[in-house]
Amino acid sequence: MSFSITYGLASALGDGNTVGWTVVDLASDDFVFGLSFEGTAATTVGGVGTSANGSFSGTLQAGSYLLAAAADCAAAGGSFFYTAAFAPVPAPGAVALLGAVGLLGSRRRR
Numbered sequence: 555m556s557f558s559i560t561y562g563l564a565s566a567l568g569d570g571n572t573v574g575w576t577v578v579d580l581a582s583d584d585f586v587f588g589l590s591f592e593g594t595a596a597t598t599v600g601g602v603g604t605s606a607n608g609s610f611s612g613t614l615q616a617g618s619y620l621l622a623a624a625a626d627c628a629a630a631g632g633s634f635f636y637t638a639a640f641a642p643v644p645a646p647g648a649v650a651l652l653g654a655v656g657l658l659g660s661r662r663r664r
Contacts, residue, residue, distance in 0.1 A: 555615075555643055556611065556642075557612050557638070557639070558638065559575065559609065559610055559621075559637065561575060561589070561636045565633050566591075566625055567591050567593070568593065568594070568627075568630030569593050569629060570629020570630055571591075571626060571627045571628075571632060572591065572592050573591050573625040573626070573632070573634055574588065574590025574623075575589060575621065575622065575624075576589075576590070576599065576622050577600075579617060580620055581617055585599045585600070586599070586600050586612075586614065587599055587600035587601070587602055588600065589602045589610075619640070621640075
């Protein structure tokens with residue numbers, strides 16, 4: 555399955571603020587991808603860059619996942635946004651099977 559996210563966190567960064575997002579594998583409770591800021595110090599997981607505004611995409615194994623977004627902006631205020639999507643990726647064998655079915659269908663029509 556593919557995962558993509560676009561985020562804007564920069565206006566929420568500041569002393570005393572904590573803001574971020576993470577994708578958690580529910581079977582293992584492991585963080586798979588993520589970005590968080592405490593003040594202006596970034597912590598990343600799974601190859602995500604340290605830019606406060608940006609986008610990321612990656613591939614997840616079949617399973618159940620939780621996308622968590624959190625912010626504690628009590629000290630400095632601020633705003634942030636996230637737009638995320640999960641999409642299935644067909645297995646390579648499924649694509650080959652569809653191609654074979656298409657060839658058979660075109661052969662019968664002739």
